[in-house]
Amino acid sequence: MRTAVVCALLCAATLPGPFAAASARQTPPAVSVTVxxxxxxxxAESGRRLDYRVTVHNLGAAAVQGARIEQRMPATTTSATAPGGLVGGHGMGQQKVTWRADLPAHDVQVFTASAVLGDRPGPVASAAPGTLRAAATACVYVDESYAPAACSGDVDDLPESRRASAGDGWAGWAVGAAAAALLGPGVVRAVRRSRAARAG
Known part of the structure; x- marks a missing residue:
């Protein structure tokens, strides 16, 4: 009888209790992904189509189910396409592509998307002298999290084409008027002196 009781106690100690099992289920495996x-x-330039390649690598030993991969297109994108992905946003600066995928352990998956760039809507500050940037970002989200597990970006130079505007014309007229106001009186006095000398 004593032997049976001792065995029962030892077996109970070695088996995980309900609390331990629940704790093990609540602890998700570590996620390690790159994009x-x-x-x-x-x-890049206006009117050009950019073909993007998004590479996602699950570095972990556990599969990631239902990962969400999002790519935000450059601000001047007028249209976007993505095989197997959902394109959201219809206005300039709002184009985004979303894919859903299971990522097996140590697996690499590639997603593709295209964006057509349009003209800039107005004058904006340059990121570098004579250029602007066309930036796209891609992020991987796990378990419906709002915080990305990994992100990456791609940046292209956009040539800044400066065209004469009405404001530039008015600026030129203003400079000319200021010069006339400063030099005009001196010119008038010189003409009067010349006439007086001829009359004398």
């Missing part, structure tokens, strides 16, 4: 986005170029 890279590139369009294969460093320069």
């Amino acid at each position: 890279e986005v590139t369009d294969g170029t460093d320069d």
